[in-house]
Amino acid sequence: xxxxxxxxxxxxxxxxxxxxxxxxxxxxxxxxxxxxxxxxxxxxxxxxxxxxxxxxxxxxxxxxxxxxxxxxxxxxxxxxxxxxxxxxxxxxxxxxxxxxxxxxxxxxxxxxxxxxxxxxxxxxxxxxxxxxxxxxxxxxxxxxxxxxxxxxxxxxxxxxxxxxxxxxxxxxxxxxxxxxxxxxxxxxxxxxxxxxxxxxxxxxxxxxxxxxxxxxxxxxxxxxxxxxxxxxxxxxxxxxxxxxxxxxxxxxxxxxxxxxxxxxxxxxxxxxxxxxxxxxxxxxxxxxxxxxxxxxxxxxxxxxxxxxxxxxxxxxxxxxxxxxxxxxxxxxxxxxxxxxxxxxxxxxxxxxxxxxxxxxxxxxxxxxxxxxxxxxxxxxxxxxxxxxxxxxxxxxxxxxxxxxxxxxxxxxxxxxxxxxxxxxxxxxxxxxxxxxxxxxxxxxxxxxxxxxxxxxxxxxxxxxxxxxxxxxxxxxxxxxxxxxxxxxxxxxxxxxxxxxxxxxxxxxxxxxxxxxxxxxxxxxxxxxxxxxxxxxxxxxxxxxxxxxxxxxxxxxxxxxxxxxxxxxxxxxxxxxxxxxxxxxxxxxxxxxxxxxxxxxxxxxxxxxxxxxxxxxxxxxxxxxxxxxxxxxxxxxxxxxxxxxxxxxxxxxxxxxxxxxxxxxxxxxxxxxxxxxxxxxxxxxxxxxxxxxxxxxxxxxxxxxxxxxxxxxxxxxxxxxxxxxxxxxxxxxxxxxxxxxxxxxxxxxxxxxxxxxxxxxxxxxxxxxx
DNA sequence: TACCAGAGGAG
DNA sequence: AAATCCTCTGGTA
Numbered sequence: 083x084x085x086x087x088x089x090x091x092x093x094x095x096x097x098x099x100x101x102x103x104x105x106x107x108x109x110x111x112x113x114x115x116x117x118x119x120x121x122x123x124x125x126x127x128x129x130x131x132x133x134x135x136x137x138x139x140x141x142x143x144x145x146x147x148x149x150x151x152x153x154x155x156x157x158x159x160x161x162x163x164x165x166x167x168x169x170x171x172x173x174x175x176x177x178x179x180x181x182x183x184x185x186x187x188x189x190x191x192x193x194x195x196x197x198x199x200x201x202x203x204x205x206x207x208x209x210x211x212x213x214x215x216x217x218x219x220x221x222x223x224x225x226x227x228x229x230x231x232x233x234x235x236x237x238x239x240x241x242x243x244x245x246x247x248x249x250x251x252x253x254x255x256x257x258x259x260x261x262x263x264x265x266x267x268x269x270x271x272x273x274x275x276x277x278x279x280x281x282x283x284x285x286x287x288x289x290x291x292x293x294x295x296x297x298x299x300x301x302x303x304x305x306x307x308x309x310x311x312x313x314x315x316x317x318x319x320x321x322x323x324x325x326x327x328x329x330x331x332x333x334x335x336x337x338x339x340x341x342x343x344x345x346x347x348x349x350x351x352x353x354x355x356x357x358x359x360x361x362x363x364x365x366x367x368x369x370x371x372x373x374x375x376x377x378x379x380x381x382x383x384x385x386x387x388x389x390x391x392x393x394x395x396x397x398x399x400x401x402x403x404x405x406x407x408x409x410x411x412x413x414x415x416x417x418x419x420x421x422x423x424x425x426x427x428x429x430x431x432x433x434x435x436x437x438x439x440x441x442x443x444x445x446x447x448x449x450x451x452x453x454x455x456x457x458x459x460x461x462x463x464x465x466x467x468x469x470x471x472x473x474x475x476x477x478x479x480x481x482x483x484x485x486x487x488x489x490x491x492x493x494x495x496x497x498x499x500x501x502x503x504x505x506x507x508x509x510x511x512x513x514x515x516x517x518x519x520x521x522x523x524x525x526x527x528x529x530x531x532x533x534x535x536x537x538x539x540x541x542x543x544x545x546x547x548x549x550x551x552x553x554x555x556x557x558x559x560x561x562x563x564x565x566x567x568x569x570x571x572x573x574x575x576x577x578x579x580x581x582x583x584x585x586x587x588x589x590x591x592x593x594x595x596x597x598x599x600x601x602x603x604x605x606x607x608x609x610x611x612x613x614x615x616x617x618x619x620x621x622x623x624x625x626x627x628x629x630x631x632x633x634x635x636x637x638x639x640x641x642x643x644x645x646x647x648x649x650x651x652x653x654x655x656x657x658x659x660x661x662x663x664x665x666x667x668x669x670x671x672x673x674x675x676x677x678x679x680x681x682x683x684x685x686x687x688x689x690x691x692x693x694x695x696x697x698x699x700x701x702x703x704x705x706x707x708x709x710x711x712x713x714x715x716x717x718x719x720x721x722x723x724x725x726x727x728x729x730x731x732x733x734x735x736x737x738x739x740x741x742x743x744x745x746x747x748x749x750x751x752x753x754x755x756x757x758x759x760x761x762x763x764x765x766x767x768x769x770x771x772x773x774x775x776x777x778x779x780x781x782x783x784x785x786x787x788x789x790x791x792x793x794x795x796x797x798x799x800x801x802x803x804x805x806x807x808x809x810x811x812x813x814x815x816x817x818x819x820x821x822x823x824x825x826x827x828x829x830x831x832x833x834x835x836x837x838x839x840x841x842x843x844x845x846x847x848x849x850x851x
Numbered sequence: 852t853a854c855c856a857g858a859g860g861a862g
Numbered sequence: 863a864a865a866t867c868c869t870c871t872g873g874t875a
Contacts, residue, residue, distance in 0.1 A: 328863060352860090435864045462863090472866030473862070494862090581864030588864080596865070625867085626862045678861050678868055693860055693869080700858065700871090750858070761856045761873065796872065819871085854874085861867085 083107060085212045086205045087287060088317075088337045088425060089194045091167065098166050100197055103317060103337035105212050105287045110317065112337070118197055119143060120170050121163040122189035123150075123452060124177055129158055132182040136162065139176070141169040150452040153507045159187070159452060167193035188453050191443075198423055199447045205425050206416040210564065216412070217244035217286040218405035219277065221298050222397050226379040228776030232304035236270045238382055239394065240277045241401035244284055245409065251398045252276045255382075256390055264394050271309045274302065281315055281338075288426075289315070289335055290408040292358050292400070293344040295431075299333035300324055329781065332431055339427045341415065343407050346430060350411060354699035354749045355784050362403045365410055371399040376804060413564070417571040434578035435585045441575060442590060445538050454506075454589040465586040470597035474604040476611070476624035478674035480831045482716070483622050483632050485639060486682065487646045488666040489614070491606065493543075493573075494627035495580040498602045499595075500540045501658040505533025506592040522601040525594050535590065539579055543660075546572040603627065610653065610663060617649045623674050628666070630674075643668060671717050675831045683717040695824040699784075703745040705820035708732045712825045722832060729825050736813050736821065746788045746811050747803050752781055764789070764800035772802045789815045 088103040100115040121144075126132035129147060136145055144163040149156055162177070164170055174189035191199070198205070222239045223230040239253035249263045252273040257266050267273050281289065291298050299322055306313045313321045317337030325332045333340050347361045354360070362370040373396045381389040419429040422440040429437070446453050457465065491497070498504065502521070508528035518526040527533075549569040556562050582588050584596035603626065610629055611621050619631035633642050646665055653663050669690075672682040679693035689710065695701040696709050712725040735741055750765035756779065759766055768787035769779040779785065788806045793799035796819070799812055 433863065438864075469866075475861090475867060490862090578864060581866095584865045585863085600866075628862075676869065679870095692862095695870095697861095698859065698870095753858070759857085763857065763872065765858095823870090852875100856873090857871085858869105860869085 083208050083211055084111060085208045085214070086203055086425075087339055088427065089197065090336060091193055091197075093166055096165060098193070100194075102203070105214060107212050109285075110337075112317070115197070118200070119163045119165070120167045120193050120196060121161055122170050122174060122191075123148075123159045123161055123187040125152075125157065125159050125184040125187060127182045127184050129160065132160060132180065135180045135182055136160070136177070139173060141165050141173060150450055152452045153454070154511065157452070185455070187455060190456065194425070195443075198425070199444055202423075202444075202448075204420050204423055205429075206419045209416045209420075210413075214287045215244060215246060215285055216288045216290060216405065216408060217242060217281060217284065218290045218292075218401045218408055219243075219294075219298070220292065220397065220400035220404060221302065222378065222393070223301060224379055224382060225375070228376075229778045230301070232301050232308070237273065237302065237305055238270075239397050240273050241397040242277060242280060243398070243401040243405040244286060245405065246284060248280070248284060249398060249402060250280065251394050251401075253394065253397075259387065259390050259394065261391060261394055263398055270305065271311055274306055274309065274311050274313075278311075278313065278315055287338060288408075288412075289338060289340045290404055290412075291333075291340065291342055291344075292361075292404045292407070293342060294340060295327075295331050295333050295342040295345070299340070300331060303333075327431060332427075334427060339425070339430075341408065341412065341426065341430045343404060343411065346411055346415065347407070349433075350414075355786065358400060358403055358407075361407055365407060370403050371396050413567045414571060417567050418574070421571055421575060434574070435582055435588060437575060438578045438582040439589060441538065442535070446534070449534065451534060456589055457587060457591065462586040465591060465593070468593065470584070470593055470600065471604075472600045473626035474607055474624075475626070475677045476621060476629070478623035478677060478680065479620075480674055480676075481833055482671065482673050482720070482831075483630075484671050485632060485637070485642055486622065486669040486672045487619070487631050487633075487642060488628060488669065489610065489631065489646070489650070489663050490628035490666045491610075492662045492664050493576065494603055494606070494661075495599050496539055496543065496576045497658075497660040497662075498599050498606075499579060500536050500543065501660045502598070502602060503527045503529070503533050503536045504595045504598055505535045506590055506595060507531075508533040508536075509592065509594050509598070521598040522605060523594070523597050525598045527598070535579060539576060540660075542572050542576050546576070606657075606661070613653055614649060617652070618645065619649070622672075623680065625678065630672070639668070639670075673713070673717060673828065673831055675827055681713045681717065687718065689713055689717065694827075699749040701824065702748050702816065702820050704732065704736065704741055704816060705824045707745070708821050709824040709828065712828050716828065716832065722829060725825070725829065729821065732821055733817050736816050739809050739811075739813065741811065741816070743788055743803055743806060743808055743811070746816060747786045748788070749784050749786050751784045752779060755781055762797070764797045767797040768800040768802050772805065775805070777802070777804075 084104040084106040086102060087105055091098055091100045100118055102113040104111040124132060133145060136142060141164050142162055143165055146161045148159050148161050150159050164173060170189060174186045177183055178186045220241045221237050224235045224238050239251055242250045251264050252267055254267050254269050254273060267276060303313055303322060315322050315335045320336045323334045325334055348356055351364055353364060359370050359372050373392060381393050415430045419426045422429055422437050423444050424440045443453055504527055509525055511528035514529050518529060520526045546569050549565050553562060553565045556565060580596060580599050583592050607624060614629060614631055615621060620634050621629050621631050623630040633645060636642055650663055650665060669682040669684055672680060674680040681694060682690045684690060691697055694709060696706045708729060711728045715721050715725040715728060765785040765787055769785045773779055786803045787800045788803050789796055789799045789812045790801050790806055790810045791812055
C-alpha cells in the first residue's frame with residue numbers, strides 16, 4: 083500500500099527518467115520510470131507528405147499514425163515521440179509551420195502531467211491508510227519598522243508542529259526564558275538548520291503553512307541564501323523552488339508536497355478577512371492566541387519575561403493552528419487530487435476551471451479523444467468580450483409574507499447538461515433531423531450520440547448517488563467522514579461544468595453550450611412559476627433555480643405543506659428524468675426587499691439573511707448588528723416600534739463616541755493593481771496612507787479601515803484600523819452612511835411611505851429620539 | 852441629479 | 863485565471 087505524493091523528471095545521458103515519490107506505511111519509495119517518452123500530435127493535411135517533411139528532425143524517436151476523435155469527427159493524426167521534454171517545445175513550432183501540417187495538438191502539456199494522464203496513476207490514493215506525516219510551520223520576523231525586509235530583518239523564531247505530536251519553537255538570544263516547547267539556539271542560521279533537520283528527522287511527508295507560498299518560504303529562502311544555508315527540504319536533498327503561478331508564487335518542495343492553507347481557506351470559506359485568527363475562529367469556534375504584531379520588535383528587544391513568553395506562545399500557536407486547519411481541510415484536497423488526478427501540489431492551488439479541465443484531459447485520453455488546444459491570449463480575450471444571457475430573477479413582492487414555501491431544482495445546470503446532452507461535440511450536429519429540439523438560443527443537440535462531457539458528468543452524478551446511499555447505511559463515523567468528503571468533491575466538480583463552458587481559457591470552451599444551459603434553466607423556472615401559480619400558490623420571489631411561494635388566505639401550515647407536496651408530485655412527473663424540483667424549506671415569515679436581498683425566519687426562529695448588509699464584509703459591524711436586530715424585531719414580533727427603539731439607542735451610542743473600533747471596521751478587497759484605479763475608493767486611499775508608513779498592500783489584500791474624524795471626504799477620513807485610536811471615528815458617517823441606510827431599507831419595505839421615512843430618518847439624524 | 856467605477860453578494 | 867445577474871456606495875461633473 084502506497085500513496086503517490088509527487089512526480090518529477092531528470093535527464094541522464096540524453097535520457098529522460100521520471101521519478102515517482104511514494105509514501106508507504108513503513109517509509110518512502112522513489113520509483114524510476116525510464117520507458118515513457120514525451121510526445122505530441124500533428125494533424126496532417128496529407129499524412130504521407132507530412133511524414134516526409136518530418137524526416138529532417140533528428141530528435142524524433144518515432145512517428146505513428148493514429149485515428150482519434152476530434153469533436154464531431156474521427157481524424158488521422160501523427161503521434162510524434164521525441165527524446166526529451168524540451169524537444170516538444172522546440173519542435174512543435176517548427177512542425178506547426180510545415181506545409182503539410184494543419185496544426186499541432188497536446189503539444190503544450192507539461193511532461194509530468196503528460197505522464198500522469200497516460201499512466202492513469204492516481205495521486206494521493208490510499209492517503210488515509212499510509213499514515214501521512216504532516217507538519218506545519220510558521221516564522222516570526224523582526225519588524226521594527228512595520229513591514230519586514232529580508233535584506234536587513236532577521237527571522238527571530240520558527241515554530242513547528244506535526245501530527246506525531248512534536249511542538250517546537252526555535253529562537254535565539256533570550257536564553258533565560260524557559261518553556262517546554264522552546265529551544266534557544268545560537269543564532270538565526272541555527273534555527274533555520276534546526277527546522278530543516280527536524281523535517282528530515284521526523285520523516286515529514288507534507289509540509290503545510292499559512293501563506294508560505296508568498297511570505298514564509300520566499301523570506302526563508304532569501305535569508306537562507308544570505309546566511310549561505312541550503313534550504314534542502316526536498317526528499318532528495320534538493321532545495322525549495324519558488325515558481326510563478328499567475329500573479330502569485332508557489333513554493334515547491336521535491337517529494338514532500340508543500341500545501342499552503344491560505345489559498346485553500348480563501349476558496350473554501352466566505353469570510354470578511356482571512357487572517358489565521360479568522361479562519362481558526364470560523365472552523366473551531368474559539369479564539370486563537372493573538373498578539374499585537376506591531377509590538378513584536380519592541381518585546382523582542384526587551385527583557386520583559388512575560389511579554390517574551392507570550393510571544394513564543396503566540397508563535398507556537400500559529401504553527402499548531404495551521405496544523406489543525408490542515409488536518410481539517412486536507413481530506414477534501416486529497417479527494418479532489420484523486421478525482422482530477424493532479425498532484426496535490428497543483429490540485430491544492432487550482433481553481434474550479436483548472437480542476438474540470440484536468441478531469442477532462444484524463445477522460446479524453448481514456449476515450450481516445452484528441453484534446454482541443456488551449457486558446458491563445460488573443461483568442462481568450464476575444465472570448466471574454468462577448469457575454470450571453472444568464473439566469474432569470476423574479477422581481478420580489480416587497481414586504482412581509484407569512485408561511486413561505488421554498489422549492490428549488492436539485493443541481494439544475496448539471497441536470498440540464500446531462501438531460502439535453504449539451505456538449506461541444508453534439509451542438510448543432512449534422513446527423514439529427516430538423517425537428518430536433520431547439521433551445522431558446524436556436525441551438526440543438528444530438529440525440530444519437532452521447533457527448534463527452536455529459537457522459538463524464540452523468541458518471542460523476544451516478545457515483546455521487548452511490549456514495550450518498552453508502553453514507554446512509556454507514557455507521558462508523560470515520561468512514562462516514564470520508565464518504566462525505568467524496569460526495570462533496572464530486573458535487574464541487576459537477577457544479578463547475580457549466581461555468582467551465584463559458585470560461586474563456588477553457589479547452590472545451592463553448593459559449594453555445596453555456597448559453598443553452600442558461601436558456602433552458604430559464605425555461606424551467608418559468609414553467610415552474612406558471613404551474614405553481616395555476617396550482618393556487620403565489621410566487622413572491624425566485625432566483626435561477628428557486629421559487630418562494632405563499633398560499634394566500636391559507637393559514638394552516640399542514641395544508642400548505644400538503645399542497646406543496648401535491649404540486650411537486652405533479653411537476654416532477656412532467657420533468658426529464660435527471661431533473662427534479664424539491665421541497666427545500668418552510669418559513670413562517672420572511673421579508674423581501676429587492677432582488678437578491680431578503681430575510682427569512684425558519685421554524686426554529688433562526689434568521690436567514692441573503693444579500694443584505696448583514697452579509698457583506700464591506701459594511702461595519704455596528705450597521706450589520708443593528709440591521710440584524712431590526713430584522714429580528716420585525717420577523718419575530720412584527721414590531722417596527724421596537725425596531726425604531728433599537729435604532730434610536732444605537733444612534734445615541736454612536737454619538738456618545740463609545741463604539742469600539744472593531745465594530746466600526748469596514749473590510750474591502752483591493753481587486754486591481756494600485757496604479758490601475760480610475761476611481762479609487764476609501765479603502766484604496768486608506769491603504770495608500772498606510773503604505774507611506776511602511777505597510778505593504780497589493781492586489782488581493784483585504785483592507786480593514788475606519789472612517790475617522792480627520793479629513794474632508796470619506797476617503798480622506800478612511801484609515802486602516804491599526805493607525806486609529808479608540809474613539810476616533812466620524813459619528814455622522816456611521817449614523818447616516820451605515821446604520822440608517824441599512825435599517826431604513828428594511829422599514830421602507832414594510833410599507834412606510836417615503837415621507838414617513840424621511841421624517842423617521844430625519845428624526846434619527848437629528849437625534850431627537 | 853445622473854452617471855460611472857468598484858465591490859461583493861446570490862444562485 | 864468557472865459563469866451572469868443584481869444592488870448599492872462614493873466620487874465626479
